[in-house]
Amino acid sequence: MTNIEKIAIVLMSLIGLVITFSASVLGGFFIFLFVSIVYPKTYKIWEKNVSFLRQKGAKPIAIIIVFFGGLMVTALTSSSKLDTTSDTDNKNKINESEILISYIKNDSTDKSLQNIRTLQESGNKFRRMNRYYANISLKEHIDTVTKTKYWQYIPHIDFFEAQAFLKPKRRKGLIEGYIINFKIDSLGNIVSKKTKIEYSKAGVIEYDNNKVPDVSKLINYKEIERHQNVLIAQEKHKKNLEHFEDECIFSGRCLNLMSYVKYNMHDPSSFEHLYTTYVLNGDYAVVKMAFKGKNLFNVTVVNTVVAKVRIKDCAVISCNYIK
Numbered sequence: 001m002t003n004i005e006k007i008a009i010v011l012m013s014l015i016g017l018v019i020t021f022s023a024s025v026l027g028g029f030f031i032f033l034f035v036s037i038v039y040p041k042t043y044k045i046w047e048k049n050v051s052f053l054r055q056k057g058a059k060p061i062a063i064i065i066v067f068f069g070g071l072m073v074t075a076l077t078s079s080s081k082l083d084t085t086s087d088t089d090n091k092n093k094i095n096e097s098e099i100l101i102s103y104i105k106n107d108s109t110d111k112s113l114q115n116i117r118t119l120q121e122s123g124n125k126f127r128r129m130n131r132y133y134a135n136i137s138l139k140e141h142i143d144t145v146t147k148t149k150y151w152q153y154i155p156h157i158d159f160f161e162a163q164a165f166l167k168p169k170r171r172k173g174l175i176e177g178y179i180i181n182f183k184i185d186s187l188g189n190i191v192s193k194k195t196k197i198e199y200s201k202a203g204v205i206e207y208d209n210n211k212v213p214d215v216s217k218l219i220n221y222k223e224i225e226r227h228q229n230v231l232i233a234q235e236k237h238k239k240n241l242e243h244f245e246d247e248c249i250f251s252g253r254c255l256n257l258m259s260y261v262k263y264n265m266h267d268p269s270s271f272e273h274l275y276t277t278y279v280l281n282g283d284y285a286v287v288k289m290a291f292k293g294k295n296l297f298n299v300t301v302v303n304t305v306v307a308k309v310r311i312k313d314c315a316v317i318s319c320n321y322i323k
Helices: 003-022 025-038 040-049 058-106 111-127 221-247 255-263
Strands: 138-142 149-153 175-184 190-199 203-208 272-281 284-294 300-310 316-322
Touching (some): 058 138, 058 190, 111 175, 221 272, 255 316
Antiparallel strands (some): 149 175, 190 203
């Protein structure tokens, strides 16, 4: 055996050791097996114990099988370890996001989070619906300067709508955007909390979370109350209209008003409905109805009445003929 062959065998043995301890025990075993087949002295031992290796041309075949077998096992094991590492990284990400979500939901001392809650509650009151307490959305980013990871929290706030109840700051203008950036260390501690507020005039300004301006001073609570009253009136009107159309109107006719008119006609059997319209006014509806009927001279004429009909029970409160 030449010196080059000896050096090659030593190098293969070292590679086998490295693979055994760093990547795959089974892969390292295949490398050692490969070396033992290539090395003449150990190959003679294999020939004595394995009948296949005593056949002509068996050695090259054995070398090829063992070599490629070792490569495949090493590759598969390494891939498995990479998947395991990836799963561990994902778990770490999930843990970090859970820490932040818990902090955002439960912390009561962070002034920036207090601002967000105030804005969200004001938005809910303005709209009379709880739409801002959905899932907390966090995104992971890398700082391009420091190359460190941080988490970004963009709260669910419609600042375009909020302009209806948010007063502008004199020099900075209206708030148009609100973002909080968090940094977490390896122990799960929040080590940095920065708030970025975008103003219509001043642009984006960054604050420490506990030095942000108090947005509650910018909220027009009277406007929120006024808008609430408008929505309440609209909701009441909608319910009244649905009730009136379900209970008092049938096939485009107000039956109670028809009965009332027929009762006061000269010839009730001659009644012929033409059309009915109505508008709601508080707790009653103003109903206009046109109809045909015979008068005292037995002549068919067209008449129109306007009546007040109570929404609650469809009762006719008053009824007047109009020309």
